[in-house]
Amino acid sequence: MDTLIFGGMLATWLVLHQQRGRTFLLIGWWVLFAAAILLLAHHITSSLGLGLSY
Numbered sequence: 001m002d003t004l005i006f007g008g009m010l011a012t013w014l015v016l017h018q019q020r021g022r023t024f025l026l027i028g029w030w031v032l033f034a035a036a037i038l039l040l041a042h043h044i045t046s047s048l049g050l051g052l053s054y
Contacts, residue, residue, distance in 0.1 A: 005039065008032045 012028035
């Protein structure tokens with residue numbers, strides 16, 4: 001999932017660099033924001049399960 005977010009960040013940067021238009025930039029930003037929120041929710045609610053026992 002992290003790789004997809006970084007790929008989306010690269011795509012959003014390319015849209016910025018090529019000056020395609022504000023609509024593409026906003027869509028890309030909101031998609032990345034939603035993906036980051038979902039990833040954060042997944043990491044917060046999942047157990048680490050490191051298997052450490054002392």
